[in-house]
Amino acid sequence: MKIRRLTLAVVCMAAAVADTLACTNLIVGKNVSADGSTIISYSADSYSLFGELYHYPAGMHKKGTMINVYEWDTGKYLGQIEQARQTYNVVGNMNEFQLTIGETTFGGRPELVDTTGVIDYGSLIYLGLQRSRTAREAIKVMTELVQEYGYYSSGESFTIADPNEVWIMEMIGKGPGVRGAVWVAVRVPDDCISAHANQSRIHQFDMNDKENCMYSPDVISFAREKGYFNGVNKDFSFSKAYAPLDFGARRYCEARVWSYFNMFTDRGEEFLPYIQGTTDEPMPLYIKPNRKISVQDVKNAMRDHYEGTALDITKDFGAGPYHTPYRLSPLEFEVNGQKYFNERPISTQQSGFVFVAQMRENLPDAVGGVLWFGLDDANMTVFTPVYCCATRVPECYTRVDGADYITFSWKSSFWIYNWVANMVYPRYDLMMDDVRAVQNEIETTFNQAQEGIEAVAVKLLETDPAKAKEFLTNYTVMTAQSTHDAWKRLGEFLIVKYNDGVVKRVKDGKFERNSIGQPAGVIRPGYPKEFLEEYVKQTGDRYKIPE
Secondary structure: OEOOOOOOOOOOOOOOHHHHOOOEEEEEOHHHEOOOOEEEEEEEEOOOOOOOOOEEOOEEOOOOOEEEEEOOOOOOEEEEEEOOOEEOOEEOOEEOOOOEEEEEEEEOOHHHOOOOOOEOHHHHHHHHHHHOOOHHHHHHHHHHHHHHHOEOOOEEEEEEEOOOOEEEEEEEEOOOOOOOEEEEEEEEOOOOEEEEOOOOOOOOOOOOOOOOEEEOOOOOHHHHHHOOOOOOHHHOOHHHHHOOOOHHHHHHHHHHHHHHHHHHOOOHHHHHHHHHOOOOOOOOOEEOOOOOEOHHHHHHHOOOOOOOOOOOOOOOHHHOOOOOOOOOOOOEEEEOOEEEEOOOOOOOOOEEEEEEEEEOOOOOHHHHOEEEEEEOOHHHOOOEEEEOOOOOOOHHHOOHHHOEOOEOOOOOHHHHHHHHHHHHHHHHHHHHHHHHHHHHHHHHHHHHHHHHHHHHHHHHHHHOHHHHHHHHHHHHHHHHHHHHHHHHHHHHHHHHHOHHHOEOOEEOOEEOEOOOOOEOOOEOOOOOHHHHHHHHHHHOOOOOOOO
C-alpha cells in the first residue's frame, strides 16, 4: 500500500533561500483562548505546492502489512515501513480525536541530514496523525518512527496539539547513515501563546520537568560530540547548537513570531531590537497575552503584513501606487554590488493552503475538532469549517478535473482563489475593500452558524453517531462548495468593475445604468497623489505640458 503524497509539499533543505523561508505556526493555549479551545495555525508556503485537502480513512490492517513511503515534496521513494494495526481518520492535518500537527522547517546544520533515512518530515506528520490519539502519544510515535527507520529531512519544528495541550517539538537528524534524530519537545503553558516560523526557537529547557519537557537522551551529548556545544548542561540551547542564528533566520523568520507577539502582548517594542539585529537576546519561547484570543483573531493574524509596525511594507516605494503588501521573490537582490532584502511577513502570495485548528475538550471529538481551512494566501482566502469526523472532502478542495499546480480548473478552489488574488495584487488598495467585504460576510456567517450546527450534531450523536458524522461531513462539503461559488462570482464582479483601469459605478450591489438603460459613466481613479509626485521626480520635465 502506497502512502499518498502528503499535503504540505512545502519546505525543503536549507540550500535555497526561497524554500527555507516558508510556513508559519501560531499557537494559543486553552486558558487564553476566547472559547477555551486550544488553537494552532499553519500556512503551507511554497511556489511549487498545489493546495488541496487530503483524507486518510480509519482502518484495521493485518499484522506484517508493509507500506511504501514517498517523500511528499518530491515523490521520491524512500523505502518501506510496517503499517500500524489500527489507523485513525485524518482530514487535512487533524484526526478524529482532534489531534492536529503543523510544521515549519528551520533547516539547521546541513551535515546532519541523513540521506539514507526512510521517514521524511511530511510522512512523519501524517503517520503520527494516523497512529496517535493525543499530543503526547504523537511525540512518542513520531520519535520512535525516526529511531527505527531513520529521519530523512533537515531540521524541523512541529506543533503538536490536542484539546488539552500544545507542544512544540524540534528535531534534526544525525548525519548520513546515522539512524534516528536528536530532538526536544516543550509544552506551551495553557495561559500562553507561542509561534515558530522557520527558525528553531527552543533554547534552554528544564530537563527535570518530565511533565512539560521531553527530549532524546543524547540531545546534549551529541552536540558535544559534534563540537556544537561545550558548556554545562543548564546552559545548553537546542537552537544555538543545531540552528545557529543568521540574518535570514532573524529577519525573515523570527520577525513573523515577533509580529504575532506584537499583536497580542505589550512587549513588541522590547523584542524589536532582536529582530533589527541590535541584540542577540532571543524572544521567549512562549509569553502571556494581554487579552483573550478568538479563532477569528488567529485567522486575521495569519493575514498580517506587519501593517502599522516598524516593518510595515505597505508605505514604501516597493508597495507601488496601490500599496500592495506583497513583494516578488526572491527576498534578496543586488544593486551595484550591494545586497538588499525585502521583508517576509506571515501572509505571503505563495501559500498553497492555510488552516486554523480549533480543538475543544468540552465537546465530543466529532464536533469539537474544526480545521478552518483555506486555499492560497490567508489574506486572500476564506476559512471554511472542516470537521475532524468528515468521511469525505469537498470536491473543490481536491485535484478535480486533473487540476494541479500547472493545470487550471474552474472547479478547483485553489485556482479560483489564485485567480482573484492575482487580479487584486497590482491594484490592492483600489480593489481590496470588495474582497474584504465578501470575505468578512462569509466568515461571519460561518462563525454565527457554528453554535447551532454543533448543537444539532451533539444531539444526533446521542442517538445515531453515524448520522451525526454524516451531518457534519455534509456541512463541511456544503460550506466549501458554496464559498467556492461565491468567490467565483466575486472574481466575475471584480473583472467587470475594474476592467481596463477604470471603475464601474455600483449601487445596491448592482452596476448602475443611466436613464436610457446604458451602463453609467465610469470613474477614472488615476494614480494616488504621492505616486504622481514620485513619478514627476523620476521623469523630470519629460512629460511636462508646455505653458
